[in-house]
Amino acid sequence: MQDGTFASPGHPGDTARGDAYAADCPTRRLLDRVGDKWSVLILLLLGDSPRRFSELKRRIAGVSQKLLSQTLRSLERDGLVTREVEASVPIKVVYRVTPLGRELLGALRQMIDWAETRMGAVAAAQARYDARGEAAAEMVALPG
Amino acid sequence: MQDGTFASPGHPGDTARGDAYAADCPTRRLLDRVGDKWSVLILLLLGDSPRRFSELKRRIAGVSQKLLSQTLRSLERDGLVTREVEASVPIKVVYRVTPLGRELLGALRQMIDWAETRMGAVAAAQARYDARGEAAAEMVALPG
Numbered sequence: 340m341q342d343g344t345f346a347s348p349g350h351p352g353d354t355a356r357g358d359a360y361a362a363d364c365p366t367r368r369l370l371d372r373v374g375d376k377w378s379v380l381i382l383l384l385l386g387d388s389p390r391r392f393s394e395l396k397r398r399i400a401g402v403s404q405k406l407l408s409q410t411l412r413s414l415e416r417d418g419l420v421t422r423e424v425e426a427s428v429p430i431k432v433v434y435r436v437t438p439l440g441r442e443l444l445g446a447l448r449q450m451i452d453w454a455e456t457r458m459g460a461v462a463a464a465q466a467r468y469d470a471r472g473e474a475a476a477e478m479v480a481l482p483g
Numbered sequence: 484m485q486d487g488t489f490a491s492p493g494h495p496g497d498t499a500r501g502d503a504y505a506a507d508c509p510t511r512r513l514l515d516r517v518g519d520k521w522s523v524l525i526l527l528l529l530g531d532s533p534r535r536f537s538e539l540k541r542r543i544a545g546v547s548q549k550l551l552s553q554t555l556r557s558l559e560r561d562g563l564v565t566r567e568v569e570a571s572v573p574i575k576v577v578y579r580v581t582p583l584g585r586e587l588l589g590a591l592r593q594m595i596d597w598a599e600t601r602m603g604a605v606a607a608a609q610a611r612y613d614a615r616g617e618a619a620a621e622m623v624a625l626p627g
Binding site for chain 1: 501503504518519545561583590593598599603606607609611
């Protein structure tokens with residue numbers, strides 16, 4: 340990042356290296372999509388094995404049909420996931436992570452692992468932050 | 484993830500391990516915050532060295548004052564960043580990444596590195612996806 344060069348990145352199919360710190364770089368929107376929690380949860384599930392829509396829906400508690408469809412379509416468009424329709428009765432639709440999507444799994448797994456193990460530390464920090472805010476508000480409210 | 488246990492995670496200050504696949508787990512909102520592109524860009528800049536608000540604003544091209552302030556406040560509340568006011572004229576406000584925030588840097592760096600080097604491959608996948616959609620629309624439009 341921020342090396343100012345747009346040289347060949349050494350990946351076939353790539354033409355230039357992006358710079359997420361530049362305002363107009365498409366990397367930013369890409370970051371938004373892959374950092375989205377639904378994308379993260381889907382990609383990690385597909386990293387374990389190919390799965391059907393209904394299984395994804397069941398595993399990701401509380402996700403709506405619409406959000407899951409939208410996110411899968413966006414992941415498919417970005418080349419991170421494939422959607423295969425199997426000719427069976429009833430029709431079976433199977434999603435798989437692509438090699439391009441698989442490159443992300445290490446980072447996403449670390450991120451989710453951090454969030455799952457450190458949510459207690461984050462909650463404690465939030466409580467301290469909010470208490471400081473309340474203390475400051477009381478100081479202001481004190482007479483004299 | 485998904486081991487179904489809420490045992491001690493071995494981190495001081497943590498009380499339980501979260502499960503991002505559970506609908507009501509706070510891990511989900513936490514994932515949203517740390518996966519947000521502004522958080523990623525800020526944390527990586529602060530990972531290099533402490534920085535002032537004005538420097539962050541300059542380095543992250545196109546970010547608004549309001550979004551930068553909001554994101555910094557959210558990162559501070561989550562315990563990922565500290566804000567120090569130095570008694571100088573004019574007053575200097577310096578942001579630093581905390582040890583808790585530093586734990587995330589490896590994953591975030593991988594994510595941004597992937598996005599910057601692979602944006603060409605993603606754009607190519609999008610072009611293929613959109614072309615398939617257009618071809619399918621033409622098939623439908625063909626008479627009989």
